[in-house]
Amino acid sequence: MTDRATPHPAPPTSHPAPPTPHAPLPPAELRARLASRLPAPARDWLDTALAGAAPAGAGEPGWRLSFAEAGRRTGPDAADDARVLLLHAAGAGPATLALLYRQGTAAERRAVLRALPHLVDGDQALDLVEDALRTNDTRLVAAALGPYGARHLPAHDWRHAVLKCLFTGVPVDSVARLAERARGDGELARMLGDFAAERGAAGRTVPPDLYRVLALTESQPAPSEES
Amino acid sequence: MRIFDPHIHMTSRTTDDYEAMRAAGVLAVVEPAFWLGQPRTSPATFYDYFDSLLGWEPFRAAQYGIAHHCTIALNPKEANDPRCLPVLEELPRYLVKDGVVAVGEIGYDSMTPAEDHALAAQLELAADHGLPALVHTPHRDKLTGLRRTLDVVRESALPVDRVLIDHLNENTVKEAKDSGAWLGFSVYPDTKMDEDRMVAVLRAHGPERVLVNSAADWGRSDPLKTRKVADAMLAAGFGEDDVDLVLWRNPVAFYGLSGRLDLTPAEAAATHEGNSILRGGE
Numbered sequence: 001m002t003d004r005a006t007p008h009p010a011p012p013t014s015h016p017a018p019p020t021p022h023a024p025l026p027p028a029e030l031r032a033r034l035a036s037r038l039p040a041p042a043r044d045w046l047d048t049a050l051a052g053a054a055p056a057g058a059g060e061p062g063w064r065l066s067f068a069e070a071g072r073r074t075g076p077d078a079a080d081d082a083r084v085l086l087l088h089a090a091g092a093g094p095a096t097l098a099l100l101y102r103q104g105t106a107a108e109r110r111a112v113l114r115a116l117p118h119l120v121d122g123d124q125a126l127d128l129v130e131d132a133l134r135t136n137d138t139r140l141v142a143a144a145l146g147p148y149g150a151r152h153l154p155a156h157d158w159r160h161a162v163l164k165c166l167f168t169g170v171p172v173d174s175v176a177r178l179a180e181r182a183r184g185d186g187e188l189a190r191m192l193g194d195f196a197a198e199r200g201a202a203g204r205t206v207p208p209d210l211y212r213v214l215a216l217t218e219s220q221p222a223p224s225e226e227s
Numbered sequence: 228m229r230i231f232d233p234h235i236h237m238t239s240r241t242t243d244d245y246e247a248m249r250a251a252g253v254l255a256v257v258e259p260a261f262w263l264g265q266p267r268t269s270p271a272t273f274y275d276y277f278d279s280l281l282g283w284e285p286f287r288a289a290q291y292g293i294a295h296h297c298t299i300a301l302n303p304k305e306a307n308d309p310r311c312l313p314v315l316e317e318l319p320r321y322l323v324k325d326g327v328v329a330v331g332e333i334g335y336d337s338m339t340p341a342e343d344h345a346l347a348a349q350l351e352l353a354a355d356h357g358l359p360a361l362v363h364t365p366h367r368d369k370l371t372g373l374r375r376t377l378d379v380v381r382e383s384a385l386p387v388d389r390v391l392i393d394h395l396n397e398n399t400v401k402e403a404k405d406s407g408a409w410l411g412f413s414v415y416p417d418t419k420m421d422e423d424r425m426v427a428v429l430r431a432h433g434p435e436r437v438l439v440n441s442a443a444d445w446g447r448s449d450p451l452k453t454r455k456v457a458d459a460m461l462a463a464g465f466g467e468d469d470v471d472l473v474l475w476r477n478p479v480a481f482y483g484l485s486g487r488l489d490l491t492p493a494e495a496a497a498t499h500e501g502n503s504i505l506r507g508g509e
C-alpha cells in the first residue's frame with residue numbers, strides 16, 4: 001500500500017491523542033495531573049498498580065497486566081498517562097520497553113513511545129520510533145515524533161517523518177522541537193516545495209501546515225551558544 | 228437507528244464498506260479472529276493478525292466513527308494443523324488486552340479430537356480471563372455439532388450464560404435457546420439465514436438474547452445485512468424498541484460481560500450528529 005492521505009480526511013471522532021508535551025512532565029507532576037481528573041475507583045486502582053510496579057515488585061509480571069488493562073481501569077483518555085506512570089514506577093529499561101512495544105496494542109505502543117524521553121538516554125530505542133513511523137496509524141506517528149524522536153532521529157528519517165505528517169494529516173504542532181530542527185534545513189525545504197508542486201499539479205490543495213514548516217526552514221540557525 | 232454488528236471480519240473489507248456501514252447506522256462492530264481463506268503455517272502470522280485486530284483495524288474503524296473491538300482465539304479449522312498449535316500457549320497475553328471482549332470464534336469445524344481439545348482449552352481460558360466466549364456452530368452436520376458444543380460448554384468452567392452460540396438456524400435455535408446461551412444469527416446473501424427467515428425466527432422465539440450479524444468476510448457476504456434485518460423487522464410490524472434490543476442492546480449486554488466495551492467512538496459520532504442515534508436509551 002502506498003503512503004497516502006486518508007481518502008476521507010474527516011478528523012477522527014474519538015480518542016484524540018492527548019497533545020504530546022514537548023518538554024516531558026516529571027512523573028510526580030504527571031501523576032498529580034492525572035489523579036485530579038480520575039474518579040475515585042480509578043484513582044485507587046492506579047495507586048495500587050503503581051505500588052505494585054515499584055522496583056521491588058517489578059520483577060513480577062503483575063505490573064505488566066496493569067499496563068495492559070490501564071484503558072479499561074482508568075478510561076481511554078487517561079490510559080496514556082497511567083501507562084507512562086507505570087513504566088516510570090517500574091523503571092522500565094530499553095529491553096522491557098521493546099518487549100512491551102512489540103507485544104502491545106496500538107494504545108500500549110503509544111504509551112511506550114511517550115515514555116521514551118524519560119526512560120532512555122541513548123538511541124537504543126530508536127528502532128521503536130522507526131517502527132511507529134512505518135505505520136499508517138496517525139496516533140503512533142505523532143507519538144514517534146515526540147522529544148525522543150526529535151533528539152535521536154537522523155536528519156533523513158526526520159524529514160521523511162515530517163513529510164509523512166503532512167501526507168497523513170498529523171498536525172505539525174505535535175512534532176517536538178519542530179522549529180529548532182527545521183531551521184535552515186534546505187533539504188527539507190526542497191522536499192516541501194516538491195510536495196507542494198506535486199499537489200498543485202494534481203489540482204489538490206496544499207495542507208496549510210506545509211507553509212508553516214517551509215517558513216521555519218527559511219529562518220537561519222540561531223548562533224550556537226557553545227561557539 | 229443504532230446498529231452493533233457483533234460478528235464481522237473487517238480485515239477483509241474495504242473503506243467503502245466502513246463508509247456504507249456508518250451511513251446505514253452501524254456504530255460498533257466486533258471482529259472475531261478467524262481463518263483468512265489461506266491456511267496459515269506458522270504461529271507468527273497469527274500474532275501479526277491479532278496485532279492488527281488490536282491496532283490498525285480499530286484505527287481504521289475510528290476514521291468512520293465506528294467503535295471496533297475483537298475476539299481472539301485459535302480457530303477450529305487451523306487447530307487441526309499441529310504447526311499452529313503453539314498459538315494456544317500465546318493466547319493469554321492477548322486475552323488481557325483492552326480491546327478483547329471475548330474468546331472466539333471457537334467451536335467445531337470437522338469435529339475432530341484436535342478441535343475437542345482446542346474448544347475445551349479455550350473455554351477454560353475465557354473463564355480464567357473473565358471473558359465471555361463466541362462459539363460458532365459448524366456448517367456441516369450443524370445439529371450434531373450444536374449438541375456436542377453444548378456438552379463441552381457444560382463441562383467447562385464457563386457458565387453457559389456467558390456463551391454466544393453463533394450461525395444458528397431454524398433447526399438449531401430451540402435447543403440453543405433452551406440451553407440458556409445467547410443466540411447468534413449470521414445473515415448471508417445465500418446461505419445460513421436471510422432477512423425474512425430471521426424475522427420469522429424472531430416471531431417464533433422472541434428477541435430476548437438474540438444477536439444478528441452479517442459475518443461478512445472475504446466470501447460472498449454483505450456488511451449491510453444488519454441494517455436490512457432491522458428494516459425487515461420494522462416492515463413486519465416489530466417496534467423500534469425490538470429493533471434496538473436485537474441490534475444494539477443485546478450485543479452491548481453480551482460483550483459488556485467482559486467489562487471492556489468502550490463505545491466512545493460511537494457516542495462521539497452520535498453526539499456529533501445530535502441525539503437521534505442514541506435514542507432508545509440504555
Ligand SMILES: [Zn+2]
Binds near residue numbers: 234236259261332442
Ligand atoms: Zn466468522
